[in-house]
Amino acid sequence: xxxxxxxxxxxxxxxxxxxxxxxxxxxxxxxxxxxxxxxxxxxxxxxxxxxxxxxxxxxxxxxxxxxxxxxxxxxxxxxxxxxxxxxxxxxxxxxxxxxxxxxxxxxxxxxxxxxxxxxxxxxxxxxxxxxxxxxxxxxxxxxxxxxxxxxxxxxxxxxxxxxxxxxxxxxxxxxxxxxxxxxxxxxxxxxxxxxxxxxxxxxxxxxxxxxxxxxxxxxxxxxxxxxxxxxxxxxxxxxxxxxxxxxxxxxxxxxxxxxxxxxxxxxxxxxxxxxxxxxxxxxxxxxxxxxxxxxxxxxxxxxxxxxxxxxxxxxxxxxxxxxxxxxxxxxxxxxxxxxxxxxxxxxxxxxxxxxxxxxxxxxxxxxxxxxxxxxxxxxxxxxxxxxxxxxxxxxxxxxxxxxxxxxxxxxxxxxxxxxxxxxxxxxxxxxxxxxxxxxxxxxxxxxxxxxxxxxxxxxxxxxxxxxxxxxxxxxxxxxxxxxxxx
Amino acid sequence: xxxxxxxxxxxxxxxxxxxxxxxxxxxxxxxxxxxxxxxxxxxxxxxxxxxxxxxxxxxxxxxxxxxxxxxxxxxxxxxxxxxxxxxxxxxxxxxxxxxxxxxxxxxxxxxxxxxxxxxxxxxxxxxxxxxxxxxxxxxxxxxxxxxxxxxxxxxxxxxxxxxxxxxxxxxxxxxxxxxxxxxxxxxxxxxxxxxxxxxxxxxxxxxxxxxxxxxxxxxxxxxxxxxxxx
Numbered sequence: 001x002x003x004x005x006x007x008x009x010x011x012x013x014x015x016x017x018x019x020x021x022x023x024x025x026x027x028x029x030x031x032x033x034x035x036x037x038x039x040x041x042x043x044x045x046x047x048x049x050x051x052x053x054x055x056x057x058x059x060x061x062x063x064x065x066x067x068x069x070x071x072x073x074x075x076x077x078x079x080x081x082x083x084x085x086x087x088x089x090x091x092x093x094x095x096x097x098x099x100x101x102x103x104x105x106x107x108x109x110x111x112x113x114x115x116x117x118x119x120x121x122x123x124x125x126x127x128x129x130x131x132x133x134x135x136x137x138x139x140x141x142x143x144x145x146x147x148x149x150x151x152x153x154x155x156x157x158x159x160x161x162x163x164x165x166x167x168x169x170x171x172x173x174x175x176x177x178x179x180x181x182x183x184x185x186x187x188x189x190x191x192x193x194x195x196x197x198x199x200x201x202x203x204x205x206x207x208x209x210x211x212x213x214x215x216x217x218x219x220x221x222x223x224x225x226x227x228x229x230x231x232x233x234x235x236x237x238x239x240x241x242x243x244x245x246x247x248x249x250x251x252x253x254x255x256x257x258x259x260x261x262x263x264x265x266x267x268x269x270x271x272x273x274x275x276x277x278x279x280x281x282x283x284x285x286x287x288x289x290x291x292x293x294x295x296x297x298x299x300x301x302x303x304x305x306x307x308x309x310x311x312x313x314x315x316x317x318x319x320x321x322x323x324x325x326x327x328x329x330x331x332x333x334x335x336x337x338x339x340x341x342x343x344x345x346x347x348x349x350x351x352x353x354x355x356x357x358x359x360x361x362x363x364x365x366x367x368x369x370x371x372x373x374x375x376x377x378x379x380x381x382x383x384x385x386x387x388x389x390x391x392x393x394x395x396x397x398x399x400x401x402x403x404x405x406x407x408x409x410x411x412x413x414x415x416x417x418x419x420x421x422x423x424x425x426x427x428x429x430x431x432x433x434x435x436x437x438x439x440x441x442x443x444x445x446x447x448x449x450x451x452x453x454x455x456x457x458x459x460x461x462x463x464x465x466x467x468x469x470x471x472x473x474x475x476x477x478x479x480x481x482x483x484x485x486x
Numbered sequence: 487x488x489x490x491x492x493x494x495x496x497x498x499x500x501x502x503x504x505x506x507x508x509x510x511x512x513x514x515x516x517x518x519x520x521x522x523x524x525x526x527x528x529x530x531x532x533x534x535x536x537x538x539x540x541x542x543x544x545x546x547x548x549x550x551x552x553x554x555x556x557x558x559x560x561x562x563x564x565x566x567x568x569x570x571x572x573x574x575x576x577x578x579x580x581x582x583x584x585x586x587x588x589x590x591x592x593x594x595x596x597x598x599x600x601x602x603x604x605x606x607x608x609x610x611x612x613x614x615x616x617x618x619x620x621x622x623x624x625x626x627x628x629x630x631x632x633x634x635x636x637x638x639x640x641x642x643x644x645x646x647x648x649x650x651x652x653x654x655x656x657x658x659x660x661x662x663x664x665x666x667x668x669x670x671x672x673x674x675x676x677x678x679x680x681x682x683x684x685x686x687x688x689x690x691x692x693x694x695x696x697x698x699x700x701x702x703x704x705x706x707x708x709x710x711x712x713x714x715x716x
Contacts, residue, residue, distance in 0.1 A: 029692040047527045054524045061517075064504060067497045068514040080674065086490035138698055139689035155689060162691055193690040197698055204699065209606060224518050225674045235685040235700020238639045242677070253493065258514070259521040260665075264657035268527070275688070278544075279622045282700065283680040290676055295582075295634040296603040297676050307493045314500025 004121075004149070005362050007346030010369035014340040023341045026159045030152065030331070031338040037276025038329060038383065045278075051269050056387050058262045059323035063314065069223045069256045070305075076226025080288030082301035090120035093306045097122060097215070097248060100302055101131055104246050106212035112230060112237030113137035114217025115153055115326060116250050116306055118348045119361075122215075133215075134207045136236035138200055145172050151342030153349065154274050154328040159341055162191040169199055204236070214240040214298065218251035219325065220266070221303075224259040227285035228303060231270060235282055247286070247298040252306045254322040266325060269385040274327040309361055317396050321357050323386035330380035330390060336373050345370060352380035356393040364397065368406050371397035414455075429475060436468045443467020523658050530621035530655035537620035541653045542708070544623025548683030549696065550704045558585070558709050561647055562594045565612065568645065568705055579608040579641065583632040586614060586647060604636030611637040611701075612645045616667070617660040618653040618706075624682040625706075626660045628675040635677050644684075644701040650711040 331351025
């Protein structure tokens, strides 16, 4: 029931993505502007690297005390008049949210951007139950119209071109007309981002006011005050939570941090790593319903806290993944993500973080390709504000897949045969001597290059393999030269 | 076991022998009670006059307009000028805040001033701010009976009136000031808004566009410290 998984088809997804010209254009933006803005903003803050270390320290401290901080957080939410709902599985979270919506007879629900609601497949579920969810983050709104999942955790619609977005608005907005100039109705439509943003702003304005319930995510949960924190640029999350009668925060247990000083430190690295801003436009701390003398705000405040396997990661190789603050820097800087885009990964979290996290959440059998979708260039770990050892974790998953005999048998046999030879030097030398001599001989006939080789099409499909220039191995030549020098 | 108990049992299982360590509870209590600062960047740890200049420069770099006025009584006139400059009708929705209510709005008889929360028909709101944060040109505002949050998000133009003395250096300084003002966490407001520039989005092809859902423009009227500060 949760979001449709296509991770098992990574290879087909990826080759389709490589032939999509719109995607190529969009990926140029992510790899170009988004990656370079991070570098510029980090350069302007001399303490940036030291702040990353501070961030890691904060999160490690939290993970060593996570049960206690969660208890503190819960007590503070209750003291402010709010409620906390603990959910182990996506199903529990969906049912809890549905029951809350039903208690308000909700027909429309506005939503701020929340990856956890993607994780639990909330929109499709609410629709089935007769409740209309309306995404209000511009990117999420666009992909909701297109019936697509997000392709990036902070820019969900970055794979769409402006022309595609104009098409969607034309299809879905009854009063949509795109005048090029104010007062002008007909004429060729504009695809200027400014015009498109204004169109979405006007359509969504009414939706905020109609909604019975507003759902947001949370980037952080603060134990000191019971506040949930959202970090946005558009202001949609704030309209979502201050206009309806009920505010539901959907988040996950690893987001808890101790206090506002820790929030301050992490905010300094979050926006810089994500978009290269020093601060996102709106950082909002919310806790509890409107106070008795407040003039606005929701009458009810609920926090739905999802586990979904996170608690099982504590004390394992995967624990560092719980430090993730979902900034997206790893995908903005990943050559594989740039080539195939977010949808190819086939689940909520794409890019290196997805390659490391998804096998745990949807099963290694299904996500087995994802830890292989890496060149091991190490850039993701280099840019991760929380210094998560993403390549190490992907390597660990590869070992797990090997040990558990997941995936086709022949690559495993190949690796095992190679490992056996590597442990027996005489066999390794014999094997390489035969291979080099054979390739050298065959290469003479083929003009020194192989366009195709059996069992090596993964290499030769993209480029030729040059034939060895000598019929001897390196070791044999080395020995011979050493003897000649004597 | 219910879900809550099962989640906590798994967490404590993952912590292994650590889970039983009595020092952990003390460490958590201490970190919350004493809330020590982590490394704080040097940038805004400067004399107050320089913090004011830094705040202004940082805000202006985000397309915020900052209008410095010598005294509180000049505010209504300057806001009228702002409305005229942007071709806006002379109508304001103002936060029912003591400082703002005490301003001589009557000096501008053409100005239609109404107090209350933000409504979708409001074009321009005027609110106070709790603090300005020099480090990033950020405003700290919070919800209270005299400062409804909707005024910060619903109108197209958000005008903030504050005194120079409200400008602090760092985020930590502003949070500490808020703790001191509230006295106790029991009185923590429903929301605290940190606002850094006008609403924006880059969701269409990564092109930055202002005015996504919140205010298209953010304007700050900064009252000089020379005027009887608070």
